[in-house]
Amino acid sequence: MSDLVLMMSVSIDGCFAGPDGELGWQLINDELHEHFNRRLAAMSGFLDGRVTYQLMADYWPTADQDPASTPPVVEFARIWREMPKTVFSRTLDHADWNTTIARTVDPREITALKSSSASDLAVGGAVLAAELRRLDLIDEYSLYVHPVVLGRGRPLFPPSDTRTDLVLAETRTFDSGVMLLRYLRR
Structure with a gap:
């Protein structure tokens, strides 16, 4: 059975976005982008919330056509277009x-999807991640902690009465100062 993998960039104070949804504080250089590409290219699919899907769909389908695009951006545009995606949206x-x-x-459909997938599935979007966490369906939490304290912003996880115990599986520091903390569900 494949795993559901949450890959999310967060500030040191645990925010995935600024107060108005801004993401410009993230330090995504070629090294980090190449890392994302390697991990995501090996996935069987992307599971996204509506907001994340629309942000991605607004940019990635044609990102590789911009002459200023770096090789990792060109590569990810191809990965994103070709990857099967499921967007969770009522609207x-x-x-x-x-x-x-x-x-x-x-949960039954998610479990069936995990069972039928050849490799892991990437989860994108904080609202979807919170719901999948509440249902105890996320198997891996790969948090990319950026050396930024936002002070205010949108927390990755809202307050909850549900506890999730994790085991540290990997750490890695990138040249930009971003640190990967990869945890597996206990």
Whole structure:
């Protein structure tokens, strides 16, 4: 059975975005982007919330056509376009780029998807991640901690009465100062 892998960039104070959703504080250089590409290219699919999907769909389908795009950006544009995607949304009417729309997060359907996938599935979006965590469906938490304290912003996980115990599986520091903390569900 494949795993659900949450890969998320966060500030030192645990925010995935600034107060207005801004992401410009993230330190994504070629080294980190190449790392993301290697990990994501090996996945069987992307599971995204609506906001994350729309952010990705607004940029990645044509990102490789910009002459200023770096080789890692060009490579990820191809990965993103070709990867099967499931977007969880109650409001989205249409989705392109090899995307299926799911109206609800059904634990049985997620488990069936994990069972039928050849490799791991990447989870994108804080709202979706919180729901999958609540249902105890995330198998791996790969947090990319950026050396930034935002002070205010959107926390990765909202307050919850659900505890999730994890085991540290890997750490890695990138040249930019970003640190990967990879945890597996106990």
